Amino acid sequence: MSQDSRRPPDRPRKRDVNGWIILDKGVGMTSTHAVAAVKRGLFAKKAGHAGTLDPLASGVLPIALGEATKTVPFVMDGRKSYVFTVAWGVETNTDDAEGEIAGRSDIVPAASEVEALLPRFTGQIEQVPPRFSAIKIQGERAYDLARDGEVVELVARRVEIHRLALVAHEGNRSVLEADCGKGTYVRAIARDLGRTLGCLGHVAALRRTRVGPFTIGEAITVDELTEADVLRPVEAALSELPSVAVSRDAATRLMRGQPTILRGRDAPLAGPIYATCNGTLVAVGTIERGELVPHRVFNLGA
Known part of the structure; x- marks a missing residue:
């Protein structure tokens, strides 16, 4: 060979x-x-x-x-959107089906009871993240501390839930849809709904249908x-931001990290915005005193 x-x-x-x-x-x-x-x-x-x-x-x-x-x-x-199934009657230490059982209840809520509670969990609310989460506590991830058996105390945070709807209910399970803002934990929604209803609950299935x-x-x-x-x-990724087309000279300045003056009646008055040159993304920045100040520049061959 x-x-x-x-x-x-x-x-x-x-x-x-x-x-x-x-x-x-x-x-x-x-x-x-x-x-x-x-x-x-x-x-x-x-x-x-x-x-x-x-x-x-x-x-x-x-x-x-x-x-x-x-x-x-x-x-x-x-904004993020989810479809998720809550199993009533059991709470787990992770607030989902992968965790150990932390509590049980024989109470099974009716669909009307679940639906009547949802407005209390819509809008800006205070939410305590799950103990098994990626939030850092003195430099350590909460889930690492929880796995090591340490007591994890997380502080409630303000989050926004734009929509929370019941789409199906059968037996001890409810299927819900949620549209929510950054930092919201669906597992915490299920946990808190279960506690408020007095029946306990955890996420049995979760599917994310939208991210931005x-x-x-x-x-x-x-x-x-x-x-x-x-x-x-x-x-x-920037489709929700306004955009502006700039000249090649302006694009060169932006790619050097230098601001450039925006001219014309259609120039945006506020930011953040992104700039393109000949259809190619050049930079993302903010408007300051009529200039586009770049915060991110892109090397895409403009």
Whole structure:
């Protein structure tokens, strides 16, 4: 056997891939593994996600590639939508089906009782995050402390739930839909509904259907990564922001991190906004005294 025949085949070189993959993550896969699968499937150099989904959950997981990673905060700040099933009668230490039983109740609420309670959990409310969450306590993740058996006391935070609706109810289970803002925990909604009803409860199934501008209708599975036209442009994350087209000279200034004067009647008066040159994303910034001040610049060949 020759030395060449024993040499392992060359691995495909990683390449610069810029844009968004809107993944429909399956149950059982961590968000980290999902990012790794997309990165490996597209031979991409750089990737990250916009909002963790627990292994138990499925649905929309936006994955940013290359220059798109600079727009992740704009997606994470957007509204999120979920469909989730609450199992009544059992509370767990994780507030979902993966945890250990922390309490039981023989009470089974009627659909009318559940529905009547939902307005109290709509709007701006105070919510205590689950003990098993990624929130940091003195530099340590809450879930790491909880797994080590430490007592985790989390402070209530103000969150906004735009819509909470009952869509199905049968036996000891209710299916609900929620539209909520950044920092809201669906597991905490289920826990608090159960406690208020006196029957206890936890999330038995969870599917995310929207993150910012990205919806489940455009999401693909890991197996569909090889198909064409699945990569969304970097600026897809910025669709809810105003935009302005700038000249090549202005684009050069922005890409150097320098502000540029915005001219014309249609120039936005406030920010944040994003700028394009010849249809290519150049920068995201704010308006200050008639100038666009860049906070993020993009190397997309404008």
